[in-house]
Amino acid sequence: MRFRPIVLSVLLACATPAMAQLGISFNSPGVSIGINLPVYPALRPIPGYPVYYAPSIHSNYFFYDGLYWVYLDDNWYASSWYNGPWHVVDRFYVPDYLLRVPVRYYRHAPAYFHGWRADAAPHWGEHWGASWSQKRTGWDHYSRSAPAPAAAPLPTYQRQYSGNSYPQVTQQATIHSNNYRYQPKESVAREHYQYQRQQVQAAPQPQRQQVAAQPQRQAEPHGQGQGHGHEQAHDQGKGHEQGKGNEQGKGHDKDKQER
Numbered sequence: 001m002r003f004r005p006i007v008l009s010v011l012l013a014c015a016t017p018a019m020a021q022l023g024i025s026f027n028s029p030g031v032s033i034g035i036n037l038p039v040y041p042a043l044r045p046i047p048g049y050p051v052y053y054a055p056s057i058h059s060n061y062f063f064y065d066g067l068y069w070v071y072l073d074d075n076w077y078a079s080s081w082y083n084g085p086w087h088v089v090d091r092f093y094v095p096d097y098l099l100r101v102p103v104r105y106y107r108h109a110p111a112y113f114h115g116w117r118a119d120a121a122p123h124w125g126e127h128w129g130a131s132w133s134q135k136r137t138g139w140d141h142y143s144r145s146a147p148a149p150a151a152a153p154l155p156t157y158q159r160q161y162s163g164n165s166y167p168q169v170t171q172q173a174t175i176h177s178n179n180y181r182y183q184p185k186e187s188v189a190r191e192h193y194q195y196q197r198q199q200v201q202a203a204p205q206p207q208r209q210q211v212a213a214q215p216q217r218q219a220e221p222h223g224q225g226q227g228h229g230h231e232q233a234h235d236q237g238k239g240h241e242q243g244k245g246n247e248q249g250k251g252h253d254k255d256k257q258e259r
Contacts, residue, residue, distance in 0.1 A: 023093030023188040024078060026195050029169040030085025033072055035059065037083050040159040046105055048144065050097055050151040053105045060106045064098050066152045066184040067192060071106065078192060080176050082158055083166060087192070091128060095186045096139045097148075099124055155180045173199035 043052040043063055052063040060071035067078045070086065076094045077086035103109060104118040116123055121140060125133035157179040161167055167175055173196045184190050 023090055024191055024195075025088045025090070030079070030087050031077075032084060033070060033077055033086050035061070035070060035084055035086070039162045040082055040156070043154060045151060046101060048148055049101060050149050051101055052151065052154065053101070053107070055107065057107060059108050062098060062101065062105075063154065064152070065095065065186045065189045066155075066180070066182045067189050069098060074110070078188070080155075080180075080192065080196060081167075081172050085169060089188060091132060092135055093188045095188065096142075099136075099139050100142065149185075152182050152184070155182075170203070173197075174203055 037057070041054045041061070042056055043054055045052055050064065054061040062069040062071075067080055068082055069089075070077045076089040076091060076098075077084075078089050079086045100121045102119050103113055103116050103122055106113065106122075112127060113122060124139070125136075155176070161175075176196065177200050184193055
């Protein structure tokens with residue numbers, strides 16, 4: 001009987017790492033939440049916050065710490081690609097800086113935001129209740145006069161992927177890893193990136209090489225290389241004919257002098 005507390009402590013210690021991995025749900029291959037953007041969105045920095053928002057999108061759409069974020073139907077979703085697929089993030093693990101974004105930057109604010117100050121953060125503790133507030137104590141305690149940390153760079157390489165060229169889920173992780181070197185700070189974002197690295201490692205080698213070469217092929221307009229080669233061949237043909245004609249002309253003049 002006296003060993004039971006020790007065994008219980010060991011079991012709890014072993015369970016802690018697993019519990020820490022519950023911040024984001026990797027429902028392979030993710031979910032669609034109705035975000036269908038025809039092109040890469042215009043993102044604007046929120047003054048005083050390391051967060052971007054999309055003023056032209058009728059959605060609560062943000063970018064923070066290397067991930068795109070959407071607040072929809074009382075759930076937070078994250079993705080490393082601007083059009084998803086999306087993974088639901090447990091409300092207990094949503095980053096503080098994202099929760100602090102003022103109400104005015106929610107372009108499709110839910111009805112329960114009504115009456116809250118536009119220049120202040122949503123009342124998450126009031127909305128999600130005591131259990132959430134107890135676990136997330138201090139999320140709204142910060143100095144607005146203190147400089148905010150630098151925002152993560154935008155993955156603007158994704159501008160070349162839109163419409164039919166938007167990559168498949170099986171290609172996204174490899175393309176993102178090859179083009180975006182930012183290392184996230186938040187635990188939930190690091191968890192997402194770790195999952196993405198596992199996808200890259202699990203991808204077949206020929207597929208990784210094909211995806212890595214894809215942006216280079218897109219950098220040159222279709223047919224440009226072929227047209228340039230055709231012009232070179234045409235110029236070479238003209239030079240060959242011109243040289244041949246000159247040699248014939250010289251031979252004709254020589255025969256004329258001998259006569």
